[in-house]
Amino acid sequence: MYGFSIFMNSDLDEAKRSYITKMVNSSFKGIFTSMHIPEDDIKLYKKRLIDLGNFAQTHHLKLMVDISGDALSRSGFSFDNLAELKAIGVTGLRMDYHISNEIISKASHTITISLNASTITQQDIDELKENNANFNHLEAWHNYYPRPETGLSHQDFIEKNNFLKQHGFKVMAFVPGDADLRHPLYLGLPTLEAHRFLHPLAALIDMERMAVDHIYVGDGGLQETTALQLTQYINDQTVLLRARSETADFRHVQGEHENRQDAARDVIRSAYARFKTIPDIQPENTVVRKKGAITIDNCDYGRYMGEIQVVKTELVADSKVNRVGNIVSEDIDLLDYIGPGQKYIIEKEKQDD
Known part of the structure; x- marks a missing residue:
């Protein structure tokens, strides 16, 4: 209770x-x-x-x-x-x-x-x-x-x-x-x-x-x-995460997701990403990914293009991965509590409109 x-x-x-x-x-x-x-x-x-x-x-x-x-x-x-x-x-x-x-x-x-x-x-x-x-x-x-x-x-x-x-x-x-x-x-x-x-x-x-x-x-x-x-x-039983956008491709990450059952150590991988219809993602903003970064794999990642992740620990820049937004600092704590199969929502912060 x-x-x-x-x-x-x-x-x-x-x-x-x-x-x-x-x-x-x-x-x-x-x-x-x-x-x-x-x-x-x-x-x-x-x-x-x-x-x-x-x-x-x-x-x-x-x-x-x-x-x-x-x-x-x-x-x-x-x-x-x-x-x-x-x-x-x-x-x-x-x-x-x-x-x-x-x-x-x-x-x-x-x-x-x-x-x-x-x-x-x-x-x-x-x-x-x-x-x-x-x-x-x-x-x-x-x-x-x-x-x-x-x-x-x-x-x-x-x-x-x-x-x-x-x-x-x-x-x-x-x-x-x-x-x-x-x-x-x-x-x-x-x-x-x-x-x-x-x-x-x-x-x-x-x-x-x-x-x-x-x-x-x-x-x-x-x-x-x-x-x-x-x-x-x-x-x-869904974790609501507020986020700020960095690129136009942020629109592809908004909405409902579920962390994969085989949860990764460094990132939260959206199990729903493979079912989304996403156009070709061109390389853009391929920069360092700090904790809370929201990313989409671009076309240079081959069959992984469209993979959506939220980063749990700082990762180096990768030319195959676009950073499209960031979880707001107030919600960073929540990332450590999104375990295998946990549902979550990425919602654009209202002041970011």
């Missing part, structure tokens, strides 16, 4: 409502919010959570609320009356530090509980079993890390997830957004440090490769084009 974050540092204004509606229309199914951000005023949380919960219910969204210590009671709710939370649209609680496994076990019979994936130990699992926790309602959610250099490594993340999967947990993790970054650092909210400044879609695809069950956008927003790219991928 795919989700996104809404933070209660301000009221649920029209901008937030519009963003939620946009994400719903983009096939996102869940909202994550937090009740223990220290720089926020917790006295305002109850009304804001009620408003958010009601709006989530209206749009049939799951709502996971991050809590710790006495944050729940301080904001006017109680573990003894979880039905009240469910009534306003809360579908799950993420239990962080200072909440006992006994309380977690009891709550798991009423509502979905997500545990801190990074800190679950075998002892915790044993205690949950001793307290008759409902493991059908337990999930493992990783943290996001606002401070640079503190996110998890791929290796530790994979090892922890393997442990969690062995015990039947569904695993959730965050990828960064690229708009409305969270105060006070504004440096992204990823689970993995390697994702901090990565294109959000590239991070999402990387998470999928590691068999993560739920992927949420950590930050509070996505740029318009990024949201479209995520929508295209979620709905059609």
Whole structure:
């Protein structure tokens, strides 16, 4: 499942409502919010959570609320009356530090509980079993890390997830957004440090490769084009690449493609190119091909004429290969995540018209 974050540092204004509606229309199914951000005023949380919960219910969204210590009671709710939370649209609680496994076990019979994936130990699992926790309602959610250099490594993340999967947990993790970054650092909210400044879609695809069950956008927003790219991928499993043209032959590369199943090391080869009707391609702009270059083989390549490629690593100039355009710099990250058989679209950047 795919989700996104809404933070209660301000009221649920029209901008937030519009963003939620946009994400719903983009096939996102869940909202994550937090009740223990220290720089926020917790006295305002109850009304804001009620408003958010009601709006989530209206749009049939799951709502996971991050809590710790006495944050729940301080904001006017109680573990003894979880039905009240469910009534306003809360579908799950993420239990962080200072909440006992006994309380977690009891709550798991009423509502979905997500545990801190990074800190679950075998002892915790044993205690949950001793307290008759409902493991059908337990999930493992990783943290996001606002401070640079503190996110998890791929290796530790994979090892922890393997442990969690062995015990039947569904695993959730965050990828960064690229708009409305969270105060006070504004440096992204990823689970993995390697994702901090990565294109959000590239991070999402990387998470999928590691068999993560739920992927949420950590930050509070996505740029318009990024949201479209995520929508295209979620709905059609297709990567949308924006590009700038260099020659008139760019028209031959626009549109839908699929990376060949025998994926090349250095380039993304369009499996559809051989089925396109392309006129004789004369040598033109046969220059160095940097990462992101879009090329067509010209007539000097014989039967390969018309081969369409996107370059993944810098290649020297070749008199038989025309560079017709370039993927925009913002989308370069995505090239490393177009694997065998992956569908992709090359779309001319609008400002290039």
